[in-house]
Amino acid sequence: MKDYLKESLNGEEVNYVLSIIKNTSKTFMKKYYNISEKESFCVDDDLLIKQLEYKYDEESEIIKKILDTQILKDTSILKPYTKYQQEKIAKMLDDFAQEVGLEQFVEPLTFNEKLVVFLLYIENYQVNEITILLNVSRMCIWKRDKSIKNKIKQVKEKLDYEK
Numbered sequence: 724m725k726d727y728l729k730e731s732l733n734g735e736e737v738n739y740v741l742s743i744i745k746n747t748s749k750t751f752m753k754k755y756y757n758i759s760e761k762e763s764f765c766v767d768d769d770l771l772i773k774q775l776e777y778k779y780d781e782e783s784e785i786i787k788k789i790l791d792t793q794i795l796k797d798t799s800i801l802k803p804y805t806k807y808q809q810e811k812i813a814k815m816l817d818d819f820a821q822e823v824g825l826e827q828f829v830e831p832l833t834f835n836e837k838l839v840v841f842l843l844y845i846e847n848y849q850v851n852e853i854t855i856l857l858n859v860s861r862m863c864i865w866k867r868d869k870s871i872k873n874k875i876k877q878v879k880e881k882l883d884y885e886k
Contacts, residue, residue: 803858813837816845827882831874839867
């Protein structure tokens, strides 16, 4: 039998432990924060894994750290933005870019890409939260983010070429 106090976990064991932690945290949050079974609730996998890579002396310290850094977020209160709210966000990004002199970077972006830039980089929302606010998939957010980065790279190259 493996001595888990002396030997490290393999990949399968790590995934099993993480699934237990995620399920336990969801159950805890739903029970103690009165979240119904029908409401959506997300645990950010990447941030959870990053936090669990640290070594702690006490088991309670791990849970305290996770809750203190808000890895577990109640997304049930988030509602998708209306078209009007989305237009307002895009306008705010355009105005902000113009104020700080970055309009050449924002100008080539589509309406949907502007929403992602604002929510992801200015408001610092998590991808899970943005999917709810914009009512799109995580993959869609990642593709838009990749497109944003490519367009910004093209603008930078164009500016460097003009110098």
